[in-house]
Amino acid sequence: MGILPCPLPCSSDATISSEHQSSHYRHLQSESSSSLASQSSLPSVPSLTPQQSQPFDLSPTPVHHCCVATLSAPSSYVSSLALAGKFLYSGSSDGEVRAWDRSLPGSDAGLAALAAVSTSAVKSVVARGDRLFTAHQDQKIRVWKIEADGRYSLVTSLPTLADRFARLFSAKNYVEVRRHKKRTWVHHVDAVSSLALAHDGSVLYSASWDRSFKVWRVSDFRCMESVDRAHDDAINAVVVSRDGHVYTCSADRKIKVWKKEGHQRKHALVATLERHRSAVNALALSEDGCILYSGACDRSILVWEKVQDGGRNRGSEGGSGLEGEHYMVVVGALRGHSKAILCVAVVGAVVCSGSADHTVRVWRRMGEDRSYSCLAVCEGHAKPVKCLAAAADADGGEGSGSGTRYLVYSGGLDCKIKVWRICFGKE
Numbered sequence: 001m002g003i004l005p006c007p008l009p010c011s012s013d014a015t016i017s018s019e020h021q022s023s024h025y026r027h028l029q030s031e032s033s034s035s036l037a038s039q040s041s042l043p044s045v046p047s048l049t050p051q052q053s054q055p056f057d058l059s060p061t062p063v064h065h066c067c068v069a070t071l072s073a074p075s076s077y078v079s080s081l082a083l084a085g086k087f088l089y090s091g092s093s094d095g096e097v098r099a100w101d102r103s104l105p106g107s108d109a110g111l112a113a114l115a116a117v118s119t120s121a122v123k124s125v126v127a128r129g130d131r132l133f134t135a136h137q138d139q140k141i142r143v144w145k146i147e148a149d150g151r152y153s154l155v156t157s158l159p160t161l162a163d164r165f166a167r168l169f170s171a172k173n174y175v176e177v178r179r180h181k182k183r184t185w186v187h188h189v190d191a192v193s194s195l196a197l198a199h200d201g202s203v204l205y206s207a208s209w210d211r212s213f214k215v216w217r218v219s220d221f222r223c224m225e226s227v228d229r230a231h232d233d234a235i236n237a238v239v240v241s242r243d244g245h246v247y248t249c250s251a252d253r254k255i256k257v258w259k260k261e262g263h264q265r266k267h268a269l270v271a272t273l274e275r276h277r278s279a280v281n282a283l284a285l286s287e288d289g290c291i292l293y294s295g296a297c298d299r300s301i302l303v304w305e306k307v308q309d310g311g312r313n314r315g316s317e318g319g320s321g322l323e324g325e326h327y328m329v330v331v332g333a334l335r336g337h338s339k340a341i342l343c344v345a346v347v348g349a350v351v352c353s354g355s356a357d358h359t360v361r362v363w364r365r366m367g368e369d370r371s372y373s374c375l376a377v378c379e380g381h382a383k384p385v386k387c388l389a390a391a392a393d394a395d396g397g398e399g400s401g402s403g404t405r406y407l408v409y410s411g412g413l414d415c416k417i418k419v420w421r422i423c424f425g426k427e
Contacts (some may be wrong), residue, residue: 021415027048027173028339030391033107037192042277042298044275046329046332046333048333050371055414060094060212061265063071063375063422063423064424065420067378068308068421069418070419071100071112071418076415077383077386077411078090078092078387078415078417079122079123079387080122080201081123081389081410082100083391084127084128084132084194086102088100088102088417089115089127089411090125090332091123091124091412092122093309095117095119096116096118097137098112099134102132105129113187115132115144116134116142116144116152116154117330120136120137120138122135123135123136123137123193123194124192124193126195126197126379127423130147131143131146131218132145132146133195133199134198135194135320138189138194139190139192139208140188141157141158141188141192142156142158143155144159145157159184159187164187167184168184173186176226180319183272185223185226186223188208189207189210189216190210190234190368191208191209192207193208193234193236194206194207194235194238195238196238196239197240198244198305202219203215203217205238207236207237207238208233208235210255211229211234212227212230213227213235213246213248213258214227215267231248231250232257233251235249236279236281237249237280237282238283239283239285239292241289243261243287243289243377244259245257245258246258246267249280249281249282250279251279251373253278253296254272254274254280255274255280255294255304256273257270258270266380274295275330276302279296280295280305281295282294282295284344284345284351286345289306290306291306292306292328292336294344295342295343296340296341297341298338298340299335299338301335301353302330303334303372304329304331305329305370306327307327309331331370334361334372335407337355337359337361339355339356340355341355343388344392345388347392348376348377348392349365350363350364350406350422351364351365351372354384354410355385358383359377359378359385360374360376360378360385360388362378364424375422376420378408381412381418381420382412385411385412387410387411388405388409389409390408391406391407392404404423405422407419407420
């Protein structure tokens with residue numbers, strides 16, 4: 001299919017942020033310079049991949065990868081991707097959300113429905129059932145209904161008018177957002193950077209550059225909780241495991257783990273993971289929630305594993321572990337990118353990472369020995385890769401007799417979405 005040129009230059013987040021511009025993006029702009037390539041990448045953390053004398057490690061199984069489609073946004077960079085059923089949703093810096101039909105072959109794949117339009121840049125997109133949630137630069141979360149005929153209609157913006165009104169008249173509902181200025185705790189006061197849904201779809205988590213994360217009840221869109229000053233700098237990502245652990249990462253170089261136990265009303269901090277030495281940009285969890293992957297400006301993807309042995313907090317192994325019977329410890333790093341890691345995605349035993357070096361790397365866990373192989377280095381973007389989504393290919397997913405195939409979707413600051421097919425085993 002044809003690749004459309006961008007009539008307007010794409011900008012990095014550092015050039016479009018609000019007056020509360022996060023130090024994370026200034027940090028990212030400086031650390032993604034060529035000088036970073038000559039710096040050591042977390043020398044205290046062992047590498048989980050063999051020393052590379054070739055562009056990528058050769059797996060014992062034949063591996064093939066290719067770009068099967070390039071999808072072009074009209075004039076804005078792609079900031080978020082999400083998979084839901086047969087659709088790929090993309091959010092962009094011009095406030096548009098597009099729905100791409102994954103089932104369309106060849107050049108038809110470049111046709112997309114304009115699902116939602118807003119006046120503010122989209123930072124994150126999640127979808128479940130007939131609901132689409134979008135996070136925005138203007139500090140709001142928008143909720144869209146996916147109609148039976150394929151149309152999309154705006155349901156509400158969070159916080160809702162009813163939620164705001166209910167908190168309006170009590171002084172205890174106000175928090176100080178900056179000197180001499182207060183606002184009710186249901187509001188984010190800077191860009192909403194990331195969204196995550198609980199696995200049962202009942203709760204939505206939002207993280208923001210205002211250093212807080214909030215918990216929303218999906219049934220009535222009420223804000224149930226706000227964890228203010230959760231970090232010392234902008235929060236860049238939030239993910240949640242099946243057992244209810246909430247992970248947040250920040251420009252303050254830390255990953256924090258939160259949990260609401262039993263009948264507690266609020267999430268409590270149960271761990272602080274500190275091994276990165278620069279802004280942490282991205283998080284991804286394995287399906288079972290036992291492995292956490294974190295990507296940062298230090299060019300490394302750290303691999304954290306939950307270990308059960310019934311002891312106390314092991315602060316010496318990977319910062320701080322989870323209290324009680326579960327520990328989260330760093331077991332090593334995936335290395336190969338030459339600039340900042342901006343996004344990470346996981347499907348099965350495959351991990352995908354996107355970087356400011358314009359590439360996507362695809363890694364695979366090799367058995368129980370904690371080693372990883374780099375299956376592919378996908379080159380084709382002209383600018384940094386900002387977001388990723390991945391899924392098993394319907395014609396050859398993991399465990400199929402015809403070999404294993406995955407589809408990886410990458411969105412970049414070059415205003416393009418690229419679709420990569422990764423095959424290993426028999427084709």
